[in-house]
Amino acid sequence: MANLICSTTNEFYDMNEPLWRSISGGLLDINFNPAFDIKKIQSRKPNLWRYRDAIPIHDDAFILSVDEGFTPLLEIHFDGKSTWIKQEQLFSSGSYKDRGATVLMSKVNELEIKHVVQDSSGNAGCAIAMYAALGNIDCDIFVAEHTSQNKLKQMEMYGAHLHKINGTREDVAQAAFQSAQKNYYASHCWNPFFFQGTKTFAFEVCEQLGWKAPDAVIVPAGNGTLLIGCYIGFNELLTAGIISKIPKLVAVQSENCAPLFEAFHQRKNEENSTKNTETIAEGIAIAKPIRLNQMLEAVKKTNGKVITISEIEILDSLKLCGQIGYYIEPTSAATIAGLRKYLKESDNEKIVSLFSGHGLKSK
Ligand SMILES: Cc1ncc(COP(=O)(O)O)c(C=O)c1O
Structure with missing residues (x-):
């Protein structure tokens, strides 16, 4: 049995009501029991719909798909350290x-x-x-x-x-x-259904690592669609008994627009609301993410952290990625700049991150 649930009032709604928010105006989440039959999953095509029994669409006939997902997870070294990078820039429209x-x-x-x-x-x-x-x-x-x-x-x-x-x-x-x-x-x-798609990032990472969770996942944080998706996805795998721990979720924001960083360090108050100053990382320039509390929960409950990066660090990572053969957009390079900061302090961890968007679409 699946339903929509208001995150403010806990009211339930039928999944087939055409709602994108609750009647009282609150954010909706989805209450749903996903299933993971590993044999079945492995017998299906290499796309994100292989996790069909964990995605709350009722009838296959309505699925709109171009065989998207199951993006390669490649080992790439940054500053001499090994990481695993999902090639999310390879999606059909050019981003995850x-x-x-x-x-x-x-x-x-x-x-x-x-x-x-x-x-x-x-x-x-x-x-x-x-x-x-x-x-x-x-x-x-x-x-x-x-x-x-x-x-x-x-x-x-x-x-x-x-x-x-x-x-x-x-x-x-x-x-x-x-x-x-x-x-x-x-x-x-x-819309809560969007997160039911971004959560498949966690499923793929896990499957590609031999049904094991990594130690940390470094993701961009604008509206937090991937951050929250990862939190949902890894929790579902944990509940299903497929993994035994949730990775640390580490969010990356621009120094010029960092509401999650401010909330994490409790720096924000009413007068001091987040500024959205210019950043070349346009995709994470979100001063007021509506799911900020859920983003905060994802980071805190997983023992993660929030890393901020400067414009110079973004440009440096953009150039570096290009020179090792990956043409990505500046927002994507922001995550890599955060990853490189994280790597400096990390030892012996299995770390996953991503190239979130293709360079050919940026200005
Ligand atoms: C390439 C790219 N990376 C990262 C993000 C940040 O995404 P989110 O809103 O999921 O935090 C965006 C958002 O538009 C984006 O376009």
Whole structure:
């Protein structure tokens, strides 16, 4: 039995109600018992739908998929230390956001919703627009005027209607939120089905390491869609008895926009609310992530930490990755800069991180 649950009031709703938030306006989560039959999983195609019995879509007929996922996990050395990097830049739309989008838009398809709205700093918009195209679903995407031209072109190519907002990332989210009063919000932050896709990152890491959890996973943290997805995924594997521990979840933010870092170190108060100063890591420039409490829980409960990085460190990692053969975007390089900081203090740990987005889509 699966249902939607309001994280504020604990009210339950049927999974087939077309809700992206609860009736009282709270964030929704999903209450669901995933199943993992390892033999069955291994007999299926190498894509994220191999974990079909752990993904809460009722009917296969509605799944919108391009065989995404099961991205390679490669051993790469940084500054002489070994790490394992998931090649998430290789997804069809160019970032790991396809994980969340394939599941969320399959649910939209199953609910027979024909029109969605979304807002994005770029990659989530590309991913939602791509799966909307697969399902012949109308898609309005709110973006900031300064969004990378390549990402805007990509969204338009999929057939999305763009609404360019002259303002901050928060103004863009507000405009989409207004539009979502009348339309279904396929938001990667509000909509709980997105996290049912990003959690498959944890399943793949585990399977690729021989059904074992690593010691630490280093992820970017903007709206925390991968951070929270990892927390859900590793917890589900632990509950199912497949792994015996949850890895430390380590979140990386830009020094110029670090609300999770501030909350983690209890630096934030009402007057001192997080600033969103310019950063080249556009995907993690989120001053007010709506699931901040869940992000904090993911880091704290796993004994993780939050690392901040400077613009110079991002540029340095961007260049380094290029020179070792990986062309990634600046937001992606921010995670690698955080990973390299983490590696300096780490000894003998199995560490997993990722290239989150492809370089060809950045400005
Ligand atoms: C390439 C890339 N990496 C990381 C992130 C941060 O993602 P999240 O919002 O899941 O924290 C984004 C978000 O757009 C992104 O585009």
